[in-house]
Structure formats: structure tokens, C-alpha cells
Amino acid sequence: MIQSPFLLILLLAFSLGLGMAFAGNGLETGSPAPDFTLTDQNGDPHTLSEYQGRWVLVYFYPKDDTPGCTMEACTFRDRYADFKTAELKVFGVSTDGIESHKKFAEKYDLPFSLLADTSAAVTKLYGVKMPAVRVAKRHSFLIDPEGTIRKIYRNVTPADHPEDILEDLKALKKK
Numbered sequence: 056m057i058q059s060p061f062l063l064i065l066l067l068a069f070s071l072g073l074g075m076a077f078a079g080n081g082l083e084t085g086s087p088a089p090d091f092t093l094t095d096q097n098g099d100p101h102t103l104s105e106y107q108g109r110w111v112l113v114y115f116y117p118k119d120d121t122p123g124c125t126m127e128a129c130t131f132r133d134r135y136a137d138f139k140t141a142e143l144k145v146f147g148v149s150t151d152g153i154e155s156h157k158k159f160a161e162k163y164d165l166p167f168s169l170l171a172d173t174s175a176a177v178t179k180l181y182g183v184k185m186p187a188v189r190v191a192k193r194h195s196f197l198i199d200p201e202g203t204i205r206k207i208y209r210n211v212t213p214a215d216h217p218e219d220i221l222e223d224l225k226a227l228k229k230k
Contacts (some may be wrong), residue, residue, distance in 0.1 A: 064086045082181060087180065087202055087203060091176075092169035093154070093172055094171055095153075096156035106144055109200055110224060111145075111197075113181075113196045114208075116128070116193055123194075130217045131165075132164065132167075135166045138221070145168075145205070181196065195208040
């Protein structure tokens with residue numbers, strides 16, 4: 056019999072699938088970025104390790120063409136020239152399929168790849184899968200040219216996110 060109320064709450068949280076909220080996903084700044092291969096809105100496969108030697112941003116978002124996700128994608132679009140100047144490759148990842156990504160990218164003229172994680176395997180690998188549903192949390196990972204996670208953004212504010220990334224990238228490149 057469990058005597059401690061804290062242990063009882065912790066056990067209950069894990070049994071309800073909320074363990075990630077307490078335990079974290081194991082990824083932290085300084086961790087190697089888990090490799091993956093996903094297909095974009097044009098049917099082209101992208102393997103993260105193929106971009107070694109470049110700075111990469113992998114941003115996870117819940118759903119195509121919803122208000123917060125549209126705002127975030129459009130702010131990335133609007134700052135895309137700055138990302139290119141900073142030599143940062145941008146990938147958006149959600150559990151939506153290729154056709155959904157294609158419509159979303161065309162509707163908002165998105166110049167970067169949206170990767171379809173329809174099995175939620177990569178979303179799970181990065182620890183950003185929401186409990187009890189098959190969608191991603193709004194988290195991003197800034198990965199350096201060696202494939203190391205240099206910054207993790209959790210529960211981002213869509214409108215400010217691109218600016219935060221550009222500032223952090225500039226500071227990291229100075230080191």
C-alpha cells in the first residue's frame with residue numbers, strides 16, 4: 056500500500072499517460088538530435104542527418120490550418136529571408152498527412168518543408184506527443200551543424216517564436 060500522497064499522485068499521473076509531464080522526454084540541450092526520415096508536402100523525403108553541417112530548426116505544431124499553427128507558420132514565412140541569411144534550415148512537423156500539408160503550404164505560400172509524421176513516431180521520439188491524442192505539442196529544437204540540440208523551445212508563443220530563434224542563433228554562432 057502506498058503511504059505517501061506525492062507517490063500516489065505520481066503513480067496516478069503515470070498510469071493516466073501523463074508521465075512525460077513529470078519525467079521529461081530525455082532530450083535536453085546538449086543531447087544528440089534523434090535522426091529521422093519524414094516526407095514533405097511535395098512527397099520528398101528528408102533525413103535529418105543529411106543536413107549535418109548546417110543549422111536546423113525542427114518545429115513541431117499540432118494541426119495544419121488552425122489559428123495558432125497558421126500564425127506560427129506565417130511568422131516563419133514572413134521571417135524566412137532572415138532564416139536563409141542566417142543559413143538556418145526550417146522544418147515544420149505535425150501528424151497531419153502529406154495532402155493536408157500541401158494544402159496548408161499552398162494556401163499560405165509557405166516556403167519551407169512541412170514534414171508528415173502520420174504515425175507520430177518522430178513526435179513521440181522527440182517527446183512532444185500530447186498524452187491521449189495523436190498530435191504534437193508546440194515545441195521546437197534548434198540543432199547545430201554537428202547534430203546537437205543547442206536550444207529547446209517548449210510551449211512557444213507563435214507570434215514571437217521566429218524572433219526568439221534568430222536572436223538565439225546569432226548568440227550561439229558567436230560562441
